[in-house]
Amino acid sequence: MSGSPSGRRHTRDDVSEVALRLLDEYGLPDLTMRHIAAALEVRASALYWHFPNKQALLAAVSARILRPMEDVRVEEMSVSETVRRLGARLRECLLAYRDAAELVSSSLALGLVDSPVRPQLMTVTRRDGVPDSLSRVAAEAVMHFVVGYTFHEQQRLTADSFGLLAADASSLNPENATARPSDGGDFEEALKMIADGLQVSVRQHTETSTG
């Protein structure tokens, strides 16, 4: 089936690409070194030539998931719009692959991947004269909120797909139909709150420096 004879060698990029495919297909609990190796037609121990340990491999997968963040063109945006667009794009990146939010959450916490929000937000805030300290804080708030929110959301999605609450939850309490739309409206409302909060901080900062 595959184009190359069985004796092929692999690169770090091959490994993380195949790992991402497996993540999406079988989920994080089944993303084991042995399974990744098997998909590459190799033994698990071979992976340790490319990566020092599993966490490093998973960090490479996380970086792959976050790659589309770089395509967001923020040059013409206001600060508030940038916050909302980067947050929305981050959520899209995480929803694009099964269990991606959980994986990225841990890579970020371990400090093995860079902030997917900070650099682009900073170009805009610097352009507008917003102090770096404020934009760094806002970038953290956006990142942690989006990753946590989407982690929870993604968990509910796969729980629903296993039919774990389809029947009784909606019959016992009809409110649930409206109580858990989770169509992204709440998400965008929260992003707007953080963006508005940043604006307030900026105003307060310029007031104290001027007056």
Add this chain to the structure above:
Amino acid sequence: MSGSPSGRRHTRDDVSEVALRLLDEYGLPDLTMRHIAAALEVRASALYWHFPNKQALLAAVSARILRPMEDVRVEEMSVSETVRRLGARLRECLLAYRDAAELVSSSLALGLVDSPVRPQLMTVTRRDGVPDSLSRVAAEAVMHFVVGYTFHEQQRLTADSFGLLAADASSLNPENATARPSDGGDFEEALKMIADGLQVSVRQHTETSTG
């Protein structure tokens, strides 16, 4: 040493209490069913009489970690103060035990523990006539930000305690001393942003309803 003869039986509460002690002492990776059982002088299989699986046991430990949230008395606070106090208290709860933020993060995402922010925030927002939809969104923003931020923070703390970057990081780049104070000032600034954002949303809401 212990007061009772060796034939003692256990309850769910005993189990989660001992598990929390082990978490704090040895960390999440070593919090295995076998280690918990050993600390209770019992076999791992015995734990499955008390809990259906490990995630359920960990959820009980998470609930224990979050218990001090109930002691926050919000009755006399403004909405903004409530957001900041609940956020700060949540961070304290998570920093009180090793790896607690990581553990609680996953229990929350799996939906196995209730929001540690929502109920108390809602009593205050309802008192002030803030619509439930806004306060629910704010509660989510606060919760996800605090858990994510503290997860990252706690990971750095234990990394530092293992001396993983003490030497070269500060010598190569002296800015790092100021770049990572992480003394909580950034944290409180971010909480204030979310609180301010909520205030803005409330004002916008009442304007549209009135005018």
Add this chain to the structure above:
DNA sequence: ACCTGAACACCGTTCAAGT
């Protein structure tokens, strides 16, 4: 009601040795 014993089907990681 609460636990043991033993097994099942796995893990991540190391390392000498191969090509």
Add this chain to the structure above:
DNA sequence: ACCTGAACACCGTTCAAGT
């Protein structure tokens, strides 16, 4: 440079059986 083979020291979970 890249991988195999084999081992080490573990996992979570199930279930018949004990008391």
